Amino acid sequence: MDRPLILVTNDDGITAPGIKALVAVAREIGEVVVVAPDSPQSGKGHAVTLTDPLRLKKRKVFEGIEAYECTGTPVDCVKLAVNVILKDRKVDLCVSGINHGANDSINILYSGTMSAAMEASLEGIDSIGFSYLDHSYNADFSVCQEVAKKCMHFVLEKGIQNAKLINVNIPFVPLEDLKGIKICRQAEGRWKEEFVEGEDPRGGTYYWLTGKFIVQEEMDDTDVWALQNGFASVVPSWHDLTKYDAIDHLKALET
Amino acid sequence: MDRPLILVTNDDGITAPGIKALVAVAREIGEVVVVAPDSPQSGKGHAVTLTDPLRLKKRKVFEGIEAYECTGTPVDCVKLAVNVILKDRKVDLCVSGINHGANDSINILYSGTMSAAMEASLEGIDSIGFSYLDHSYNADFSVCQEVAKKCMHFVLEKGIQNAKLINVNIPFVPLEDLKGIKICRQAEGRWKEEFVEGEDPRGGTYYWLTGKFIVQEEMDDTDVWALQNGFASVVPSWHDLTKYDAIDHLKALET
Numbered sequence: 001m002d003r004p005l006i007l008v009t010n011d012d013g014i015t016a017p018g019i020k021a022l023v024a025v026a027r028e029i030g031e032v033v034v035v036a037p038d039s040p041q042s043g044k045g046h047a048v049t050l051t052d053p054l055r056l057k058k059r060k061v062f063e064g065i066e067a068y069e070c071t072g073t074p075v076d077c078v079k080l081a082v083n084v085i086l087k088d089r090k091v092d093l094c095v096s097g098i099n100h101g102a103n104d105s106i107n108i109l110y111s112g113t114m115s116a117a118m119e120a121s122l123e124g125i126d127s128i129g130f131s132y133l134d135h136s137y138n139a140d141f142s143v144c145q146e147v148a149k150k151c152m153h154f155v156l157e158k159g160i161q162n163a164k165l166i167n168v169n170i171p172f173v174p175l176e177d178l179k180g181i182k183i184c185r186q187a188e189g190r191w192k193e194e195f196v197e198g199e200d201p202r203g204g205t206y207y208w209l210t211g212k213f214i215v216q217e218e219m220d221d222t223d224v225w226a227l228q229n230g231f232a233s234v235v236p237s238w239h240d241l242t243k244y245d246a247i248d249h250l251k252a253l254e255t
Numbered sequence: 256m257d258r259p260l261i262l263v264t265n266d267d268g269i270t271a272p273g274i275k276a277l278v279a280v281a282r283e284i285g286e287v288v289v290v291a292p293d294s295p296q297s298g299k300g301h302a303v304t305l306t307d308p309l310r311l312k313k314r315k316v317f318e319g320i321e322a323y324e325c326t327g328t329p330v331d332c333v334k335l336a337v338n339v340i341l342k343d344r345k346v347d348l349c350v351s352g353i354n355h356g357a358n359d360s361i362n363i364l365y366s367g368t369m370s371a372a373m374e375a376s377l378e379g380i381d382s383i384g385f386s387y388l389d390h391s392y393n394a395d396f397s398v399c400q401e402v403a404k405k406c407m408h409f410v411l412e413k414g415i416q417n418a419k420l421i422n423v424n425i426p427f428v429p430l431e432d433l434k435g436i437k438i439c440r441q442a443e444g445r446w447k448e449e450f451v452e453g454e455d456p457r458g459g460t461y462y463w464l465t466g467k468f469i470v471q472e473e474m475d476d477t478d479v480w481a482l483q484n485g486f487a488s489v490v491p492s493w494h495d496l497t498k499y500d501a502i503d504h505l506k507a508l509e510t
Binding site: 040042043044045046047048049050051053054055056073075076079080082083084106108109110115118122123150151154158160161162163165166167180181182183185186188190191193194195197198200204205206207208209234235236237238239240241242243244245246247249250251252253254255 | 406450
C-alpha cells in the first residue's frame, strides 16, 4: 500500500493530550488528517446534530498536519470529514482517541470515542477506537502508543475481516508490566447510578449524574478480565444490534 | 400480574402527539408514569449528560397521570426515572415513543427513542421502542396504537426471553391495510450524507446535515423489507456489540 490516509478524531476535543499522542503514532504510519470536536464531548454516544448548523475551522494544532475543529459531536466530525473535507479521497483507516478513561464493556454505547469510530465503519472505513484506563489530563500515553502502533499496522495490513471496527482499551500499567494484547468479547456490566441531589444558588433542585460501574461476570474471554489482568483488550465490534436467538420466542407475536 | 407499572418516555419531547398516543394505550394496561424530555431530542443516540446538572419538573400533561419533564437526553430521562422517581418501585415495562419517523435498520444507533428503551433494558426492564413511518406532527397514530397494544401485552405476559428489548416500527398505512406484525433482523443500510453548505448572515460558512437512507439488502427477513411490504417490524435488540465471528481472524494480533 502507498502511504495510507488516516483520519484521526476523538471525543475529548482537539486540544486533548490523548489525540496528540495518537497523531504522533499515526503520522509515522501514514498521511494524517485530523477532524475533532472543538470542546469535550464525552458521553455523547452516537448523537448527531440535526437541528443546528455545524462549523469547521482549520487549526494549527499539530505541526505540519491538516487539522480541523468542528462544533458538533464526534459522529458529526466523522460525517463532515468523510463527506466534505475528504470527499474526493479514500480514507484507509480511522482512529479515534486516545480517550482519557475506559470504554470497555457496555461503555461502548455511551462513548463518543467509540461512536465516532463506529460511524467511520458505517462509512466503510476500517476503524479503531483507543481508550486508556487513566482519566487524568496529564496521563502518560506511551503504553497506549505501543499498542496503537501494533493495532494500526495489523488493521492496515490484514483488515478486520467481517467487522470493520475494533474497540481497544489499554490498562493503566507501565509499559514493562503490559502483559500483551488480548482479543476479547464485550463483558456484561452495568452502571449503578447515584444521582447527587442539590440545590442551586436560586433555590432550584438539580440532579447530577454519577455512579459506579459494576462488572457482572468474571469470564477470562472478556475485555474487563483482560484489563484487570494487565492486557490491552481488543473487541471486534459492529452495528447490528439484532438479538438473533430471541427471534424464535417472539414468533408467537406474529399475526 | 397485578396492574403493571409502565414507564413511558420518548425523544420528541413530553408534548409530542406520539407520546400522547402511547400513554393512551399504556394507561389501559397498567399504572403509567411518564418521564420525558422537555424539548425535542431526535438523533441524540445514547448520549448522557455528565458535565451539567439535570432538572425534573412535574407536569400536568396527561389527565390523571404522574408525569415529569426532564432537561436532559432520553437516556438521562430513563436513568432519573429508575434511580430517582421510581427508585423504590419495580418497573414492569418501559415503552418509548411513539417516534415521529422511522428507526429501522442502523437508525437504532442514532435514535433517542431506541436509546432510551435500550437504557431501560440495561437497568433490567423489558422495553419496547415504537416508531412510525410518518414524520408529520399531526400523524394519525391509530395503527400504531393497535400494534403497541399487542406488543405490550405480549411482553408483559411472555417476556422477550434473552433480549429484554424490541424495536418496533410501524408502516405508514391505514389500519385496514396493515398486513400484520413480522419478527425481523436489522437490515443493512447506510445514510448517504449530503451536507448543505451555506453562509450565515455574518459571513461564516456553515454545514447542515441532511441525507438519504440507502437500503443495502432486499432479504425478506429484515425490518426494511417488512415495512416496505406493509408489516409492522419487530427486531429483538441488545447491547452486546461484539462481532464474534471476527475474533479468530484477530487472534494473530495477540502478543
